[in-house]
Amino acid sequence: MNKYKTSFKPVEILWDLPSSSSDGGLLLLEKLDRGLGLTSRMSACLGPCGKARHTWSKMLAQRVYGICQGWEDCNDFDRLKEDPLFELALGDKPASQPTLCRFENAVDLRALRRLSLELIRVFVDRHRNRPPGRIVIDMDATEDPAHGQQEFEFYHGFYGKHCFLPLLVFCSVDGADEELVGAILRPGNVHAGNRSASILRRLVRMLKDAFPKAEIVFRADAGFALPKVYETCESLGVSYLISLPRNSRLEKLAAPLMTEARLEKESATGKVRLFGEFQYAADSWSQERRVIVKAEIMTKGENPRFVVTNRTGDPEALYDEYCLRGDCENRIKEMKLDLMSGRTSCHRFLANAFRLLLHALAFVLMSEVRRCLAGTGLARAAIGQIRLKLLKIAALVTTSTRRILVRLPRGHPHAELIRSLLA
Numbered sequence: 325m326n327k328y329k330t331s332f333k334p335v336e337i338l339w340d341l342p343s344s345s346s347d348g349g350l351l352l353l354e355k356l357d358r359g360l361g362l363t364s365r366m367s368a369c370l371g372p373c374g375k376a377r378h379t380w381s382k383m384l385a386q387r388v389y390g391i392c393q394g395w396e397d398c399n400d401f402d403r404l405k406e407d408p409l410f411e412l413a414l415g416d417k418p419a420s421q422p423t424l425c426r427f428e429n430a431v432d433l434r435a436l437r438r439l440s441l442e443l444i445r446v447f448v449d450r451h452r453n454r455p456p457g458r459i460v461i462d463m464d465a466t467e468d469p470a471h472g473q474q475e476f477e478f479y480h481g482f483y484g485k486h487c488f489l490p491l492l493v494f495c496s497v498d499g500a501d502e503e504l505v506g507a508i509l510r511p512g513n514v515h516a517g518n519r520s521a522s523i524l525r526r527l528v529r530m531l532k533d534a535f536p537k538a539e540i541v542f543r544a545d546a547g548f549a550l551p552k553v554y555e556t557c558e559s560l561g562v563s564y565l566i567s568l569p570r571n572s573r574l575e576k577l578a579a580p581l582m583t584e585a586r587l588e589k590e591s592a593t594g595k596v597r598l599f600g601e602f603q604y605a606a607d608s609w610s611q612e613r614r615v616i617v618k619a620e621i622m623t624k625g626e627n628p629r630f631v632v633t634n635r636t637g638d639p640e641a642l643y644d645e646y647c648l649r650g651d652c653e654n655r656i657k658e659m660k661l662d663l664m665s666g667r668t669s670c671h672r673f674l675a676n677a678f679r680l681l682l683h684a685l686a687f688v689l690m691s692e693v694r695r696c697l698a699g700t701g702l703a704r705a706a707i708g709q710i711r712l713k714l715l716k717i718a719a720l721v722t723t724s725t726r727r728i729l730v731r732l733p734r735g736h737p738h739a740e741l742i743r744s745l746l747a
Contacts (some may be wrong), residue, residue, distance in 0.1 A: 331664075343722060345409035347393045350714025352745055354389070354413040356692050361471040362446060363388055366685060369438035370431060378419040383427045384682070386418050391686035394714055398424040408721035409619060412728060428670060431678040439681050440506060446688065447495060447505045448534045453664075456497040458539045459531055462652035463493050463524070465516040466660065467720055468509075471669035474676070480511035487512045488668055490680055491520065491676065492659070493527065494652045500653045503691060507684035509668065509677040516547030521556045526562045540567070543649040549632065551608050558634060559743050565646040568615065568630040577602050578628055580615045586621040594621040599639040616643050659687050661707035696745055704740075713738055714745075 343679040357363055367381035390396065395404060398421045404410055405418040412525045419427070450677040470477035479486050493506030505527065512520055528540060542557055546567040569575065577581075589596045598619040605612040616639045618629040631646050659665040665683035668676035690707045693714070697703050702710060720731040734741070 334678065339722075343408045343683065343720065344456075345407050345719045345721060346425070346716060347407065348411050348713070348717030348719035348730070349742075350389060350393065350409045350413045351730065352693065352742065353689060354385075354715065355746065356441075357385065357388075360446070360450075360689070360692060361571075362692075363688060365446065366439055366442055370435050370444050378423055378427075380427070382414050382416060383419050384595070384685075387424065387427075387682050388685045388689060389413060390692055391663055393682055393710065394711060396630075396667050396683070398428075408723075409719055409730070412721065412730070422460055428678055429672055429675045431674060433674060435634060436674065436677055436681070439678075440508065441530075443507075443681070443684065444505050444530050445690070447503055448530065451497055452534065455535050456538050458498055458541065458703075460494065460496045460541045460543060461527065462496070462649045463491065463520060463542070463548060464652055464656060465489055465491055465495055465651075466656050467512075468666045468668045468680075470478075474648045474669075474671055475673035476511035478491060480512050482516075488676065489514055489516070489518075491518075492652070493523065493532075493655055494655060498597070498717045499503065501694075502690070504651050504655070504659075504687050505685055507665075507680050509673070509680045511673075514632055516552045517544075517553065519732055520544075520557050521550065521552040522549050524562075525555065525556050525560065528556075528562055532560070539563070542621060542644055544713055545649070551606075551610065554613065554632070554634075555576065555610070563633070563635045565631055565635070565647070565649075568632050570628065573606075574604065574615070574617075574630050575628065577604060577615075578619060578630070581617060582621075582626065582628060583621040589621040595620060597640075599643060615717060648719065655687075658707045659683060662706060662711070663687055663690070680736050697741075700741060717742070 342372070362472065363385040366382055366473060370380045373380045390400065391402070401418050401424060402421050405420055406665045407418070408690065410418045411664045442592050458592040467480060467483045467485070467487040468490055470488065475486060475487050480489065489510045489512055491506070491508045491510060493503065494502040496502050506523060507517065524542065531538065531540060542562050542564040546565050546569040549566050549568050553565065553566065581598055585596050585598045593702065600617050600619065601611040602615055603616070604615045613632050616631045631643055633642060635642060663683050663686050665680060670676045670677050670679060690710065693710055702713065717736060718733055723727040
């Protein structure tokens with residue numbers, strides 16, 4: 325019991341509320357997961373689970389739901405295994421931390437490959453009834469800080485820390501929001517574009533098989549400015565917009581446009597942006613390619629930028645389209661800050677790769693929640709805000725011989741919205 329005094333009356337706090345939960349939003353997550361078939365499909369990639377009491381399907385759902393609700397640490401389930409709503413959503417009592425740890429370490433490389441392919445199929449099946457006219461693929465790397473001595477954690481000079489280097493892949497359909505289709509954990513000492521060409525080839529082939537009439541565009545920053553990436557896109561008939569790192573040859577070719585921009589800046593009060601193009605081939609390229617140049621002069625200095633592309637069209641319009649790839653960085657921030665995808669703290673590399681996929685599935689499920697909020701005040705809310713306002717809800721659970729009664733707070737600010745989503 326906790327006690328303290330106010331200016332009115334003494335206050336006593338007892339921690340004995342029966343059959344209650346702080347995660348009323350689990351009801352919504354379970355309903356949407358059942359509609360998508362997300363965790364059931366993904367758990368089927370793990371193979372038979374033997375005679376264990378807790379099935380792969382239940383433990384995978386438990387981990388994904390927990391991450392969505394803000395319980396990303398397996399240790400949280402030492403207490404949450406008594407939570408009545410987790411038991412209701414899973415159909416059984418949640419597994420304990422040691423059981424979940426064995427589960428994460430039981431996944432092998434073949435299962436990880438099947439999970440990665442199934443994640444793409446989930447995206448394809450979402451759009452099969454309405455085939456897209458245009459699919460934009462955005463690919464980016466990020467760092468996951470290491471937690472002590474772990475397999476394949478290395479020091480990365482760019483980030484200045486020991487880490488892993490995940491590769492995250494997103495697709496947007498006909499201008500809609502980014503959808504996660506790939507989350508691949510890589511050692512911490514690889515190049516940002518490591519394995520990007522082979523992953524892109526596999527993804528594009530699956531998309532073309534499903535949507536043969538769709539235009540496919542690939543966008544990426546300078547970490548993916550690699551000959552293998554260009555050649556893969558060209559061989560598969562994929563348009564690309566990829567940033568190029570600055571070098572002396574590119575700056576020399578852009579010099580006339582930069583001179584023109586400097587002259588304009590002399591009479592301009594704000595920044596000046598001019599666009600042009602030229603043909604260029606690095607020594608490692610097999611052919612010349614079109615390079616778009618942005619000659620920008622700002623109050624803080626010069627900011628020339630270069631983008632290589634195989635597309636035709638106005639240079640400024642193409643550059644602005646390339647800049648839209650920044651939205652995938654916002655999605656990565658949501659994964660890292662709201663869903664804690666950097667908790668790759670297992671010793672074994674394969675277990676950490678599986679953990680990253682668990683966080684990816686949580687992102688897919690939370691993205692489905694956000695799609696259901698179209699037309700509401702939360703339609704553009706970040707995942708952390710959606711969790712706070714829709715999922716972290718107090719619930720009182722009463723079980724009788726005839727039914728399970730879940731009571732949610734009548735005074736919740738979004739009670740009507742939650743009621744309509746659950747209807």
